[in-house]
Amino acid sequence: MIPCRCGIAVLAVLATMNARAAEQLDQFEKTVSKQVAAHYLVVTPKEYDPAKQYPLLIFLHGRGEQGDDPELLKIHGPFKMVEELGLDLIIVAPQSPKDERWDIDVLDAFVDDVLEKYPVDRDRVYLTGLSMGGEGAWYLAIRRPDTFAAVAPICGVSAPSKAAALRDVPIWTFHGAKDSTIRVSETTNMVAALKALGGNVRETIYEDIGHASWKPAYADPEFYRWLLSQSKSR
Numbered sequence: 723m724i725p726c727r728c729g730i731a732v733l734a735v736l737a738t739m740n741a742r743a744a745e746q747l748d749q750f751e752k753t754v755s756k757q758v759a760a761h762y763l764v765v766t767p768k769e770y771d772p773a774k775q776y777p778l779l780i781f782l783h784g785r786g787e788q789g790d791d792p793e794l795l796k797i798h799g800p801f802k803m804v805e806e807l808g809l810d811l812i813i814v815a816p817q818s819p820k821d822e823r824w825d826i827d828v829l830d831a832f833v834d835d836v837l838e839k840y841p842v843d844r845d846r847v848y849l850t851g852l853s854m855g856g857e858g859a860w861y862l863a864i865r866r867p868d869t870f871a872a873v874a875p876i877c878g879v880s881a882p883s884k885a886a887a888l889r890d891v892p893i894w895t896f897h898g899a900k901d902s903t904i905r906v907s908e909t910t911n912m913v914a915a916l917k918a919l920g921g922n923v924r925e926t927i928y929e930d931i932g933h934a935s936w937k938p939a940y941a942d943p944e945f946y947r948w949l950l951s952q953s954k955s956r
Contacts, residue, residue: 760832762816763792764840765801767809775843777811777950779804780833782824782851782858784936789820798852800940807946812840824858826865833862833869845955850874852936853904860912867891872952874945876936877904880912886919892952894924896939898931924948 767776779800787794795815804813814836818824837844849870851859856878863873864887872892893916897909906927916923928935939945
């Protein structure tokens with residue numbers, strides 16, 4: 723596998739501000755653009771050919787890997803197993819600034835940037851994340867469900883009230899029953915909401931595991947077989 727680092731994302735934010743005076747209400751509306759620089763890690767197949775289109779896996783890390791050293795991103799996640807299995811895909815892992823949660827506006831712009839820069843099969847774009855990154859995976863998928871062929875959030879805070887956005891997205895989610903950091907109900911409640919909508923959702927709860935449910939999830943070859951079998955063209 724060949725790692726490299728680079729990256730800058732640009733996003734536009736619509737800000738609406740109201741100003742109240744004693745006798746009148748004024749409103750100002752303006753589109754404001756800001757530039758955001760972000761480190762990210764890219765891992766390509768050993769026989770990488772830029773003329774070929776590859777499946778893309780976007781990985782969102784947890785709180786412990788924040789900062790400005792992309793090497794931290796390899797501590798957890800799917801990297802080791804992808805290499806061991808010799809999977810023919812690109813992995814891209816952005817890094818959030820230290821002490822900052824995932825900014826969905828930034829991730830939204832980041833995904834657009836990656837899709838433009840790399841030879842990606844747009845029908846096979848996948849999203850996964852653990853802990854804080856599991857939360858980011860839920861919310862990024864909710865923001866742009868049409869982008870992803872499959873999503874795999876692990877032990878992340880969820881949003882059952884927004885489940886309708888993901889009704890047509892294949893999802894496999896994981897959690898440890900003994901998780902004292904993020905309650906397993908974050909996953910079970912989201913799964914229940916998706917099932918009530920007729921969603922395509924798969925759930926794995928590890929009965930004897932706490933917060934680190936990403937370890938057995940990312941170590942399971944079946945996870946990668948399932949992931950790569952998903953395509954928007956099917």
